[in-house]
Amino acid sequence: MPTPAPLPPTVRPSEEVAYALAQGRAVVALESTILAHGLPRPGNLDTGRELEAAVRARGAVPATIAVLDGVAHVGLTDDQLARVCRDDGLAKLSVRDLPVALGTGGSGATTVASTATLARAAGVEVFATGGLGGVHRGAQDTFDESADLTALGRTRIVVVCAGVKSILDVPATLERLESLSVTVVGYRTTVFPGFYVTDSGSTVDTRCEDPAELARVFAAGAGLTTAALVVANPLPTGLQLDPTEHDEVITAALAAADAAGVSGKDVTPFVLDHLHTVSAGRTREVNVTLVLRNAGLAAEIAVELAALGV
Known part of the structure; x- marks a missing residue:
């Protein structure tokens, strides 16, 4: 495992995470935006603890990441995790927001982009999340594209x-x-998932069959690429939302957003709230299920990567 560059004082691994990294043990980064902004309170704290437990159960150390009072914490205490989950005024921080939060003593939950950035700065090589941001519909006119993509690049x-x-x-x-x-590789599939549904209608070229193979693929890129390895882990069909209902609701929600003049970054929360309402909360159950599955798989990959010693 390569030795990370010295960390700035505003990026602080927890004692447990720092010790695990120094010993070459498996560590898995977890984002905090899903807890602070993606799940309802107070159940989000239970989910945060379940995520960390899922990582530990598979032999890795969890490192939930958040910025608190101007410090980027890579690994949270239970009190810090509770603060992230209970503070309904916590900001949402992408990479562009980190210098402001760190320089002004601010606090916020980290997105995919900022979690990946801070995790890698601390020497963490594996990260579990729910779903990535991406290119928005109509981006040819709005140029609306998530910073997640460029960060992963x-x-x-x-x-x-x-x-x-x-x-x-x-x-x-x-x-x-x-x-x-x-x-981008599929885990035991060439289907690219659509978050709440197993099949987005798109495919990937490559599939890997087990965590050890995924670890070898990542290790093989050392010195060849500075970009991420995205592992697409679809929900089993029995756990997904009903695809027909899902598609119908999204079409109706997008039309409603257009009629209401909702645009830009406000479209996604508008549509997701609509989907949550129509599904009678089923989307939350699916969200929790998929992120727990991803955390478990990430831990297994991290353990295999640590065993390779690269």
Whole structure:
């Protein structure tokens, strides 16, 4: 495992994470935005603890990441995790927001982009999340594209996810990932998932059959690429939302957003809230299920990567 550059004082691994990294043990980064902004309170704290437990159960150390009072914490105490989950005014921080938060003593939950950036800065090589941001529908006119994509294009880390939300332009997102030299593989499938649904309608070229193979693929890129390895881990069909209902609701929600004049970054929360309401909360159950599955797989990959000693 390469030795990371000295960390700035504003990036602080927990004692447990620092010790695990120094010993070459498996560590898995977890984002905090899903807890602070993606799940309802107070159940989000239970989910945060379940995620960390899922990582530990498979032999790795969890490193939930958040910025608190001007310090980027890579690994949280239980009190810090509770603060992230209970503070309904916590900011949402992408990479562009980190200098402001760190320089002004601010606090916030980290997105895929900022979590990957901070994790890799601390020497963590594996990251589990729910779904990636991507290219929005109509981006040819709005240029609306998630910073997650460009961050993954320059951050060498394994990211286990359930694809991207199907309210996005999935084919365009995969094209952008290819242009950014981000390797995308399916875990035991060539289907690219659509977050709440198993199949987004798009495919990937490569599949890997087990965590050890995924670890070898990532290790083989050392010195060849500075981009991420994205592992697409679809939900089993029995756990997904009903695809027909899902598609009908998203079409109706997008039309409602257009009629209401909702645009830009406000479209995604509008559509997801609509989907949550129509599904009677089923989307939350699916969200928790998929992120727990991703955390478990990420831990298994991290253990295999640590065993390789690269």
